[in-house]
Amino acid sequence: MNRILIVSISLLILALTTPAAFADVIEPGMKNIDSYYIITNINDYPEYVFLAHGTPLPDIEIINSCKFGFYKLSTVSIYAIKKSEFNEEELKNIGDSALQNFFNNNSKLISSNIQLDGSYGEVGIDNPLESALIELEITSIKDTSMTIKKSKVIYSYSDGSIEEKAIENQSSLPEPSKNSNNWYFAIPVLALAAIGAVLVWKRFR
Amino acid sequence: MNHLLLAWLITIIVEFFIFLIFLKKEPLKLFLYSLLINSLTLPIATYGYLNVLNNIYIIELIVFLVETALIMVLMELDYKEAILISFTANLVTALIGFTL
Numbered sequence: 583m584n585r586i587l588i589v590s591i592s593l594l595i596l597a598l599t600t601p602a603a604f605a606d607v608i609e610p611g612m613k614n615i616d617s618y619y620i621i622t623n624i625n626d627y628p629e630y631v632f633l634a635h636g637t638p639l640p641d642i643e644i645i646n647s648c649k650f651g652f653y654k655l656s657t658v659s660i661y662a663i664k665k666s667e668f669n670e671e672e673l674k675n676i677g678d679s680a681l682q683n684f685f686n687n688n689s690k691l692i693s694s695n696i697q698l699d700g701s702y703g704e705v706g707i708d709n710p711l712e713s714a715l716i717e718l719e720i721t722s723i724k725d726t727s728m729t730i731k732k733s734k735v736i737y738s739y740s741d742g743s744i745e746e747k748a749i750e751n752q753s754s755l756p757e758p759s760k761n762s763n764n765w766y767f768a769i770p771v772l773a774l775a776a777i778g779a780v781l782v783w784k785r786f787r
Numbered sequence: 788m789n790h791l792l793l794a795w796l797i798t799i800i801v802e803f804f805i806f807l808i809f810l811k812k813e814p815l816k817l818f819l820y821s822l823l824i825n826s827l828t829l830p831i832a833t834y835g836y837l838n839v840l841n842n843i844y845i846i847e848l849i850v851f852l853v854e855t856a857l858i859m860v861l862m863e864l865d866y867k868e869a870i871l872i873s874f875t876a877n878l879v880t881a882l883i884g885f886t887l
Contacts, residue, residue, distance in 0.1 A: 611837060706837035708791060765791065766834035773826035780823070781860060 615702040618715045620649040622733070627723060630662045630692075631670075635685050636700075642673060642681060649715060652700035660694040660718075661685070662728050694728040702755075710739040711758050716749075791833055794884065798825045801883060802876040809872050810862065817862075824857045851877045 624632060624647050632645040636658030643650070645660070652658050667690040676684065685691065702714040717734040732749040737758040739745070747756040803821035807814055828850045836846045855873040859866055 611833075706833075766830045769795075769830045770827045773823050777823050777827065777857065777861065780819075784863075 611707055612704040613707050613709070614654055614704055615711055616651055616654065616713050617699055617702045618649045618651040618713060619698055619718055620715060621645060621647070621718045621720060621730070623719055627662070627720060629665055630723065631665055631668045633661045633663065633691075634658050634698075635661060636698075641678075642684075644670070652698070654701035656700035658698045658700070660696055660698065660728070660730060662692040662694070662723055663688075663690055692723060692726060692728045694730050696730045696732075705761075710741060710760050711737060712740050713738045714755070714758075716755070791830065794833070795825060795829050797883065798829055798880050801880050805876040805879060806858075806862075806872065809868075809875070820858075820861045824854055824861070827857070828853055847877060847881055 621632065624645065634640055634643040634645055634650070634652070636652055636656040639653045639656050640658070673681070673684065696718070698716075702711075705711055715736040715738070716732055717736070718730050719733045721729045721731055723729075732752055732755075735747050735749055735755050737745045737747070737760075739758075739760055743760075745759060747758075749755060799818075799821050802825060803814075803818045806817040806821055810817060832846050832850050835849075836843060840846060851873055854877060855866070855869045858864060858873050859869040862869070862872075864872070
């Protein structure tokens with residue numbers, strides 16, 4: 583008995599002191615879900631060039647009307663700059679420090695209110711969710727600031743189906759409806775009912 | 788879903804044989820108990836690990852405690868026997884799980 587208690591306590595201590603996850607490693611039994619983005623009304627602003635700059639990636643990426651995505655651990659900011667002020671060729675050959683300077687100390691660059699993540703997150707490997715496409719909408723561009731809101735998320739599933747959900751709260755996405763959770767609860771509920779029946783039978787036999 | 792089903796079947800069979808080794812009686816009844824116990828604990832433990840608490844050691848500890856209680860009431864054993872059987876069963880299935 584004492585030995586079992588010692589082993590149990592040791593397991594508990596081990597559990598509490600073991601880190602649950604390492605940054606770039608997907609936990610066993612989990613899969614990463616990529617996030618993609620699209621700016622739906624980008625063509626309404628033809629006088630601007632839209633840029634993505636993130637940590638650790640991308641250094642710089644020009645955004646067009648196509649969907650785009652980032653490295654899963656990236657956090658990315660969106661900027662706009664007037665086409666007349668933007669020289670793509672010049673930026674292609676720029677060094678790291680000059681690029682940082684371009685984004686940090688550039689009065690011509692218009693920062694947005696939004697930061698985007700490269701990954702939607704991790705889900706169980708048996709979850710049918712495959713990707714999340716988030717639709718962004720530019721609501722205003724002023725001389726020094728740009729406002730972008732998340733308007734819709736489109737979830738894609740492994741069976742080829744998609745699901746669209748409007749985004750009401752800018753700080754969190756609506757949950758995808760399809761998951762494999764029903765099995766996780768249907769079987770235990772049936773088992774619990776059967777255990778109850780066995781115990782009743784034992785009592786009254 | 789296939790992963791859960793496979794893990795569920797393996798666990799039911801392995802724990803049934805462990806119950807049989809310890810108790811040496813009524814194999815059909817022991818199989819039913821293994822089926823019921825693991826049908827209750829394994830799906831909830833898997834869901835809990837994937838969605839609630841991403842720590843296999845704590846999940847295993849909770850499963851061990853719940854199964855001990857179920858073994859006690861279903862097989863009408865005292866707590867020492869139940870702890871020993873539950874600990875052995877969960878240790879073996881956890882080792883198989885880690886290996887696969």
